[in-house]
Amino acid sequence: MQKHQYSSEKPRQILLVDDHRLLRAGMRALLDDMPGIAVVGECGDGLEALALVRRKRPDVVLLDVSLPGMNGLEVAAHLSQHHPDVRILILSMHSGPEYVARALNAGAQGYLLKDSAFDELAEALHALFAGRDYLCAAIDGEVVERFLSAGTDSISAAEVLTPRQRQILQLIAEGRGPREIASGLNVSVKTVEAHRAQLMDRLGIYNVPGLVRFAIRVGLVNPET
Missing domain, CATH: 3.40.50.2300 (Response regulator)
Structure with a gap:
């Protein structure tokens, strides 16, 4: 070798x-x-x-x-x-x-x-x-x-989110609740909920299963986890 x-x-x-x-x-x-x-x-x-x-x-x-x-x-x-x-x-x-x-x-x-x-x-x-x-x-x-x-639709859609919104999206897709996310990021639950509402508005997705599917599609989480 x-x-x-x-x-x-x-x-x-x-x-x-x-x-x-x-x-x-x-x-x-x-x-x-x-x-x-x-x-x-x-x-x-x-x-x-x-x-x-x-x-x-x-x-x-x-x-x-x-x-x-x-x-x-x-x-x-x-x-x-x-x-x-x-x-x-x-x-x-x-x-x-x-x-x-x-x-x-x-x-x-x-x-x-x-x-x-x-x-x-x-x-x-x-x-x-x-x-x-x-x-x-x-x-x-x-x-x-x-x-x-050329880029892809999924990549472009993910890029409309701020880094914090993408991070919270990933944590939601991993099954973390608002309190757990807030504790891990050292922010308030209200802050987490505000970011979640904003990312839902930007993506046009208003339920957690839809957010999870989007996160998998753009590669934020592994579908096997």
């Missing part, structure tokens, strides 16, 4: 974010075996990921899309705005061009399928460390580019 050697005197620092502990453990074992790389932290929650980035300042975040609290695309968008020096490699089971386009629009520089070979993970990291973007070899880049150029 070929190993990529990185010449930097300081190991490249990686933050690993995935809500499946077994997958994180396997991924960490692979990364620990790569010379010149140090895993400086790991977590399974989007909000915790933002806190770890602020504390650890990693070079690259390996980021799953389906995360509790705040999904990976929202995390990517936040990092792109507030920590532009941090590179983002999305890890996903979804190979559809609409998913890839959504991740790239959110600010990710790389997209890798979870069933990719170890050597491709190393290649993707090597590209991001060098300042280049990376797209999994199994993904048709030309089709993704068409999605990036």
